Amino acid sequence: MYKLISVLFLGLILIAGCAKQDKNVIKVALAGPLTGDIAAMGQGMKKAIEIAVEEANQSGVLKDKKFQAVIFDDRADPKEAVSVANQIVSDPQIYGIVGHLNSGCSIPASQIYAKYNLVIITPASTNPKLTQQGLKNVFRVCTTDDVQGSAAANYVIDKLKIKNVSIIHDKTPYGQGIAENFKATFENRKDKVLSYDGINTGDKDFKALLTKIKTFKPQLIYFGGVYSEYGLLSKQAKELGLNAVFFSDDGSSSPEYIKIAGSASEGNYVSMIGIPPAKLKKAKAFLDTFASKYPGTDLQPYDTYTYETSKILIDAIVKTNMDKSKIADYLATVKFDGILGITSFDANGDTLNKSISIYKAKNGKFEYCE
Amino acid sequence: MFIQQLINGLTLGSIYALIALGYTMVYGVLLMINFAHSEIFMIGAYIGLWALTAIPAFASFTITGFIITFLVVLLFSGLLAVSVEKLAYKPLRQAPRLSPLISAIGVSIVLQNLIMLFVSNQSMPLPEFKTTRYQIFSAEVDTLQIFIFCFSIALMLLLNLFISKTKFGKAMRATAHSHSVSQLMGINSSSMIAMVFFIGGALGGIAGMLNGMYYGSIKYNMGFFPGIKAFTAAVLGGIGNVKGAMLGGFLLGLIETFSAGYISSQNKDVITFCVLILMLVFKPTGILGENVTEKV
Structure with a gap:
């Protein structure tokens, strides 16, 4: 009896294995953090690529073949990202990668994809170094940290009329990169940076650092990092009676921030790459699909970008007639008219469509400022 | 600033101390590090959130609601720790010392994933507590911090009394000293071990609840860092020694806070663990480690 069951089971595995090798499937991979501290953003990316793939299949661009999204979890961990990248390159049916989210993950992973001539387009990694590695297979649809950090600094100086700031970063390539850029721009314009400190991601208690910062009496605290620490910092600052305004980057601009910081989030700012989805005329169809498919789910910051990135990749696969070796060359000259406007890439693979918007937390929501 | 840092450090330290007690008591009795702690x-924090939100009468934050919530947390996390012991450690009592350790790591992964899959993989906010802030020499302290500190101290004093003055405490100490001899004296060492797990788990659960209240949100992986730190605190104070765990907890909280506040916040863990290494080099048993006769 047990033998029979195990034979049947083996058979099932074989059948499942065969199904995977279906030649009529063109796979596009999504790699991002589906579990871990910033899983909310990764889960949003997964939903976005699935919508894009479904639409492509419905339109029937590939005639007898079908696209399939395959999802990989890098847990926002560079080590995990490398092992995910090795898994991806070992599957010959994968034609390109959308991801990763974290710059710290994208940079090492992109080197592996380069060895196998697989194209990676990131919707979210904003560290400038990613596209400065001299790799031909790396593209980026989002605006980089150097643009974002200085845009934030200019906004703080010009619009908020702030003269002195303290800066905190989370020691990751992303958070520290953006904080350094903010610092450079702020100091260039002859304003004062009172302190510059790093914190550990995953820590919960920042009161010691905030107590020290309180003695400098900054008007504003800039944080380079992601929402989990940004939320705790804002909350603990209020508890210590530190009344500075907080300002952070796109990694912090998730509704999760407001959940963690609670009422302490009121009046704090974040910057976000691109123009808000609600202001994009062409994004309406996507937003409607998203809302009807996932009712009650908040749109996460990279969802529209992931959708656009998936569309660009799918378009490139179709236009090159499914020839992996031509996709990178095709993308280098592409002019893609999508929901973010016209996307084309410079020599490094960075998008030429760079824009930043600023949001302020008000009544438990992020409100668009400029 | 000094007083403010002192307050920050003591609040952090009291949570570390409460968790460290669970590590040290189990080690005292079984010579095993309970990584599932x-x-x-x-x-414990999730049970607290559940009790606060699921039972409408508690949500109003009345004193009785609060007490009942804490009792619920205490009972359930204690029972959970006991069942973990019965399921994962007891069958391995005669096995080599490495086996229960690995079993503990397994339990830890299972529990974390259970919460992640069946409760939420996102942070869940706790209801915001209305606190009053006081100023002491330009330092801010709120009622929650005072509550956490006093409550932890009270629990630790109670535990100390229990271990040194009651019959059960005496039996526990005897079991820690030698399982076989205490059994010959008519002590049921198996139930003593269960009791140790219950007390350790209950204190750990309460520490989780306090931690959640203090930081405002809880998450399935929130145990990892405090767990490592509390384990460090237990080693610093002398693992196996109850007073050592309390001392170690407060000491670690203070070292961490002061090194972040006065030296460098990005290197505070480096500094903390350097202190630990120095401690182990010069006094391998920890601060109060030599006190062998009173292990539990």
């Missing part, structure tokens, strides 16, 4: 801490 940080997950009991995490689940």
